[in-house]
Amino acid sequence: MTTPRFLEVEAKFAIDETTAAPELTTLPAVEKIGETVEHHLSAIYYDTADLRLTRSKITLRRRTGGKDDGWHIKLPSDLGRIELAAPLTEPSQIPDEIMSNIRAIVRTAPLEPIAQVDNRRVESILLNADDAPVAEFCDDHVTAWSLLPGGERTSWREWEVELAGEMPGTEEGTELIRQATTYLIAQGARVSSSPSKLVSALGRSQENAPLPPHLAGILLPEGDPAFAVVEALRANRDSLISWDPRVRRDEWDSVHQMRVATRELRSHLETFEGILVSDELDYIEDELKELARILGEARDAEVVEERFHDLLDSDATGLIDDTAAAHIKDDMRAEYNEAHARIVDTLNSDRYLALLDTIDQLIAHPPVVDPTAEVAEGEESGGKPAKPSEVLYDHLAEAYKKLMKRHQRVVDNYGDLELPLHQREDYVHDMRKTAKKLRYAAEAVGEASKKLKTGKLARSCKSLQSLLGDFQDAVTARDRLADLAQDARERGEDTFAYGMLYQREMDNAAAALEGYDDVVADIKRGFKKL
Template sequence: MADTKREIERKYEAGPGARLPDLTGVRGTAAVTDEGVTELDAVYYDTEDLRLAAASITLRRRTGGADAGWHLKLPVAPGTRDEIRAPLEDGVPPFLAALVRARTRGAELVPQVRLRSRRDVRHLRDAGGTPLAEASTDTVRAERLTGGRGGTAEWTEIEVELADGGDPAFLEAVDKRLRKKGLTPSSAPSKLEKALRETGWRPAPDPREDGTAGGRVLAHLRDQVRKLLTYDAAVRRDLPDSVHSMRVATRRLRSAFRTYRKVLDPAVTGPVGDELRWLAHELGVDRDQEVLAERLTARIDTVPVTLLLGPVRGRLRAWAATGRATARHRTLSVLDSERYATLLDSLDALLADPPLRPAAGEDAGTVLAKALLKEHRRLAGRVDRALALPAGHDRDVAMHQARKTAKRVRYAAESATPVLGKPAKRLGKRVKAVQKVLGDHQDSVVARATLRDIAVHAHAAGETAFTWGLLHGQEEASAAERERELPAVWAKAARPGRLRT
């Protein structure tokens, strides 16, 4: 079994023999207690080419201290990581290996660095004796086990880690005191990265944008690929909203391929885009089930108890639980598949050797504005067509097509905002409002189909289908209301404005 701890900390450079400055009185610190000295011995694992280190991920097996065992640390924000723990065993625990599979993709995890630390621990406590933070002075000796030029390194650092549930503002106050005492923040976010740097490793820097269309588009693609890999681990951990976030990253990538066909050769990006569509569809099984269950539950909550006839809540819970279990299993199978690993390899290859077309070398503002305006014209045509159709199946389909196009325009506007500025940002917000109306309409279409299926099963089981029919009628009314809203919302987004730098 594994457990997770949110780690919020600050690290500071310190010279040999350094001692922790007096922190009594800092933001409610009534006492600083001596918790003794601990000897720690940790071996860090990574691929031969240090893929985890390049992503600021650490995986170690540590003995000594109160939390001996395997620790996988995933970055959340600067100074904040999720530490996932597993008991001591000889090999890398399969659960932890799975969480970094999108990074390793079959490459073996091998010992890379050994860190032996002497940790002098202090607890910062409030007047009631409750710990506010743990401050330690660590004397570290690092040994590079493979590939290093320097072999070993030694240093001393001071680390302050916020207590569980503590206020991050407390670390700001501690930081101010330590800086006044002459300490400087560590140049490396983790001991492992410092050890690697001290023994010859340098992470590859991200390419800088050069003002060209190709530079901006590639920067956007790199950002989305990073998010895709980050959300992979979050989905495997079953974190809230993780499936949706990962699905959005796949859609933004595919949308960029289609929008910027003048920049990137569609003969190369097209097959990758097809695989991204497959991935988004597979992830949608889980996400769509979750969204629909929430929508129907909210509907039921508004129905007067006198109109809840039959085991309505129980049937919905059973439907949701069955669908959720099936969707969850399917999602994890996809993330462990060879097809998915091949897609990730294809994205890496595309970024390493991008299929740039002549327009990639042109001014970013000009090229991105033209691409965005072209997508906006396509959206205008689809919205006009949907509004011209009578209510019914054909209009439902047309509105769904308009919704997908609105999403692409929004993504294009957001990716172009760093270059085009406020006009693109403003257009993105207005189109997002259009997308929201169209999205709620499509959710109603899907909900009605599901309600009919549930009603059929309820009837077959000898239950009354009255409440399901009532909910179906509410969804019909909701869809009609969205159709009436659309013209006014679209009118605000129909004119894109001047999109030039």
Template structure:
């Protein structure tokens, strides 16, 4: 079973000066470490001895993991021998996922890199042997602050060999990262600097002369400032987010499903909005695949949103209206749904259909089927596309308001909500090229989307409350509380419908649209 550990660390190397000072924690190549006692609350530097580590790093033949800042290694020696996958979180911060030692990469880790590896396979790339001198940095109470290590490294890639020494300071759990700044300041005075290499693997590949990963055949990019260049940059950003979020969804990290679903929807919306820029004969099948992915991910995301809403609504009720074991009923209901929706979300990421979608997105961006408007200035092409989506929203809002309250209107308002989201995405995507007018239109669309989203949540919550009431009654429990909440959700949806005309009138300001052109 894999386990996750957050690493917050900083790597250093000696400059050409020897940086010699007394009281060092261990020898370095070309110098010694300064005594850190008295730095940022460090009162003791306790020597922990020397360990020898041997690690083989795995990657695809074209080194996709390294290009994305990920490392996968099999390491022996030390207290944490086994397989390690490191995922970048922020500069100097990585999540290390560990799995027990085995001869081949364990599935628990290969699944987390599937969105990048796909069908390429993993193979050894470089071997690193390290002699590590370890010290613990302790405070006045003897509590652990950080581990200080000096590594003498030997990298082997085929017949190529490189050696170097680096110093690493890794914080203990919950320790203020300001400690690293203080240590860095002390180290700089002693002739050390922050390492330029983001990881041992990156340095090993560079210093053993690893050739750059083979590049795809060059395709002429549309000139900067054109509609095509703007669209492709946006599509690449969302494609990259879709790939990068894959391990977060598998690890069930907070908001990860939502963020992946947003990237999926932004991609799909952009391909629809800009069908005059990029050939829809190619993009329509992709839009359908993106729709399928969003729907599959939506089951888990919708469960999360609904659970939080129901918990909030229960918390708002006075105790006199809580009849029966309503909270345990809600937990039971959610547990049954969560197991199914989590399996569904992970299964879709493992499916050949999903990997084919990622390949198709790569192919689209490698050789985009651009149409004539792609070569025109973005400032001339994008406003028309954004306003087409706004007109679509206006039509759907008007059609919904013409209906009487009821199921048909609920469905029409849901369609209007989707149109509001598309109009918002179109304006947000155009903002880097069109500036303030696009941002203002995006905010107006978001206001409409928010109100319609509240209405949709009320409709969906009523449906869930009806099912919960039936389950409670079937188990011999009181369904009174679920009925009370149902009535409150009816009030919510009715309020949203009353407010929509005014919210829409404010959003659909002719001056906003005029400013865009």
């Protein structure tokens, strides 16, 4: 079932009860006022006891009355907010299509009512010269109750201007919101200090709610080497969870970004082993590796599909027959759809939710080595305890050493034509994975230590990662062309087109390595500066 989805772009204004409604046809984009209707709306908002959704700037409500009664969830977005809707059901039966968007945040915690918001709304449709809707203007008279401990009843009036029709996400829409804001302020309104009716309804009662697990733990001093590691893990954890619902909705590039967050999280755990010490680390690393593998199946199919389309679009020979073109164009999409379905099954599993819980506990209670014990050991041996920057540098140096070891293996073996092609290419692929780990480590260390300027090193590693990523994409696409050719051969079809494109990807892989030596030299210079 496809969940209705909307991009919500709006501006909210606080207004006195006695202020007259504005004349909105003075706005350049508004030619006339369309239908004006009064609605009586009543919404119950749901969240966990520790307000996991509210703290993530997500609202979940069940609303009756008006033209769109039902379940609604609003998610943060770069342009505004994404609103998803589902039909009205019983209060205790939150639809699966709604729950899937918040499963990574809520997990197994029960959802319960946290506020009731009743609203007498006078809604007007604003039309342009072509009688097309450009916005909705709502004059809201709100009464709300916070159901949290210490919650109170509050009332207020507010205006909302929400873009409609084709306007959300456009420059014209942005300009209309700007003009409306200027005009309504001139009419006595004030830009609302609250991002939503729910936040206004809860008020200070939010302070009475407990913190969710990943925010309820101990705070490390910024000078502690573990502080940098934990903050890096926290950022990766937040990224992983933010991409989860987008992957479920199959948004563009979402699988790639969730895979990046998964790999970066695992890389930090491996690179900074010894700063954090726990048996749980191996479990988390293994589970993240499996999650990255499942995401990788879909990502590889996605990348290969894009490359195949580019190969077809750029072909100037005219030698690709229609049958081969159809398979090259369509077969990877079917493979991606199957792989994406496996991802969704994984994200719905108890195993995945348990992994997220364990990561949260690790962040809340990081298993750091007791600094007091380290000092005592240093004093007994007559030495001084290592400074935080020295500890971080040692871990960074170890990651750099691993990269140089793999680089030497590439230098010694890639040109050896007596070795199998895939073995030589695996050496290059290992180089890319190690460069990625060094980059992640450099970024984490640079954010934590003012003494270690790791920016150049991180940028050089990113350049190498990109260069070798192009190489690996060409290799992956080439191998899939070989598979398609074998399938075509078994069907008795012409395989010439597959062989021609196979050779093009061989050439693309070779071209990707042309800047390899220069980028490695940049990495060496970047590390030497430390």
